[in-house]
Amino acid sequence: MKRTIAQWLETDHGLGAVSDTPRLDLELLLCRVLGKERSYLFTWPDAALDAAQQAALEGLLQRRLAGEPIAYITGQQGFWSLDLEVNSSTLIPRPETELLVEVALSLLADRAGSPCRVADLGSGSGAIALALACERPAWSLVGVDRVAEAVALANNNAERLRLPNACFVQGNWCSGLALPAFDLVVSNPPYIDAADPHLGQGDVRFEPRSALVAGQQGLADIRTISEQARDYLSPGGWLLFEHGFEQGAAVRELMQSLGYAEVATRQDLAGLDRVTLGRWMERGEAGK
The missing domain is CATH 3.40.50.150 (Vaccinia Virus protein VP39)
Known part of the structure; x- marks a missing residue:
C-alpha cells in the first residue's frame, strides 16, 4: 500500500531511540529518496511514494536504526x-x-x-x-x-x-x-x-x-x-x-x-x- 509523505511523517518509526532529532532525520531520509528539498515535503504532503521509493526509504531507515550517522546515509x-x-x-x-x-x-x-x-x-x-x-x-x-x-x-x-x-x-x-x-x-x-x-x-x-x-x-x-x-x-x-x-x-x-x-x-x-x-x-x- 502506497503511503503519502504526510503518512510517513506521522511517526518517528523508532528513530527516537537512536537520534536526538528523529523528525529531522526522517525528513532528510525522505528527501534523499525523493531527490527533493525539504520544502517539497511541506508543499506536497499528499504526494505518495511509489513501491521503489518506499523500499528505498525502509532500507535507509534500517541503517539509521542501526546507528549509522545520517550524514553517511545521505552523503551530505x-x-x-x-x-x-x-x-x-x-x-x-x-x-x-x-x-x-x-x-x-x-x-x-x-x-x-x-x-x-x-x-x-x-x-x-x-x-x-x-x-x-x-x-x-x-x-x-x-x-x-x-x-x-x-x-x-x-x-x-x-x-x-x-x-x-x-x-x-x-x-x-x-x-x-x-x-x-x-x-x-x-x-x-x-x-x-x-x-x-x-x-x-x-x-x-x-x-x-x-x-x-x-x-x-x-x-x-x-x-x-x-x-x-x-x-x-x-x-x-x-x-x-x-x-x-x-x-x-x-x-x-x-x-x-x-x-x-x-x-x-x-x-x-x-x-x-x-x-x-x-x-x-x-x-x-x-x-x-
Missing part, C-alpha cells in the same frame, strides 16, 4: 554556509568546529582582501579549508590528509562549490606542504584518548578511528603538528587547533614549551575550551 552535511559531500573515509563536520573558522578569520581580519597562504592539516572532507576559501577569495588554501579517499572527496567538494582557491593533497601533516611559508595553519586533528568511553557511543562508532584517536592522552598529533609547523609558518604566522574541552591547559602548555607566543584558548558557545592558538615569531627558529 552542512557546515558553515556550505553543503558538503561526506563519506565514511572522513569525520562528519560538526558545528563546534565552526569556531576554528571564526577564530582564523578574526586573526587575519586586517588581511581579508589580501593574499594569504593557509594550510588545513587533516582536512577530511575539506570543511575548514573550504569555509575559509568561501569567505576569503583572495586567500590560497591547501588541505592535507593522509587518506587518498578523503583528498579526492575534498577536491570534489571544492570543484562542486566552485572554490578554485582551495586544493587538497595527500600527505602526513606538514610533510604535504610546500614552501613558501604559511600565514596560518589550522587543524582539527585526532585528539581523543584511546580509552575514552565515548568512542563506543553515537556517531563516532562509525567514523574512522584514525581520525579520532591519538596517543599521549590525545595530544600526540597536536604535539607533532606544533613541532613541524614551526618550519612552515611565516614570521608572525598563527597555528590553531581544535581540541577536547578538557585539553585547553595541556595544549597551551605544550605550545608555550615549543616557543609559540600569544598562546590562548577560545571557548565555544557552551563555554567549553575548544580552540587554542599560538604565534610563531621567527622563521626557522625550530631548527636551532
Whole structure:
C-alpha cells in the first residue's frame, strides 16, 4: 500500500531511540529518496511514494536504526554556509568546529582582501579549508590528509562549490606542504584518548578511528603538528587547533614549551575550551 509523505511523517518509526532529532532525520531520509528539498515535503504532503521509493526509504531507515550517522546515509552535511559531500573515509563536520573558522578569520581580519597562504592539516572532507576559501577569495588554501579517499572527496567538494582557491593533497601533516611559508595553519586533528568511553557511543562508532584517536592522552598529533609547523609558518604566522574541552591547559602548555607566543584558548558557545592558538615569531627558529 502506497503511503503519502504526510503518512510517513506521522511517526518517528523508532528513530527516537537512536537520534536526538528523529523528525529531522526522517525528513532528510525522505528527501534523499525523493531527490527533493525539504520544502517539497511541506508543499506536497499528499504526494505518495511509489513501491521503489518506499523500499528505498525502509532500507535507509534500517541503517539509521542501526546507528549509522545520517550524514553517511545521505552523503551530505552542512557546515558553515556550505553543503558538503561526506563519506565514511572522513569525520562528519560538526558545528563546534565552526569556531576554528571564526577564530582564523578574526586573526587575519586586517588581511581579508589580501593574499594569504593557509594550510588545513587533516582536512577530511575539506570543511575548514573550504569555509575559509568561501569567505576569503583572495586567500590560497591547501588541505592535507593522509587518506587518498578523503583528498579526492575534498577536491570534489571544492570543484562542486566552485572554490578554485582551495586544493587538497595527500600527505602526513606538514610533510604535504610546500614552501613558501604559511600565514596560518589550522587543524582539527585526532585528539581523543584511546580509552575514552565515548568512542563506543553515537556517531563516532562509525567514523574512522584514525581520525579520532591519538596517543599521549590525545595530544600526540597536536604535539607533532606544533613541532613541524614551526618550519612552515611565516614570521608572525598563527597555528590553531581544535581540541577536547578538557585539553585547553595541556595544549597551551605544550605550545608555550615549543616557543609559540600569544598562546590562548577560545571557548565555544557552551563555554567549553575548544580552540587554542599560538604565534610563531621567527622563521626557522625550530631548527636551532
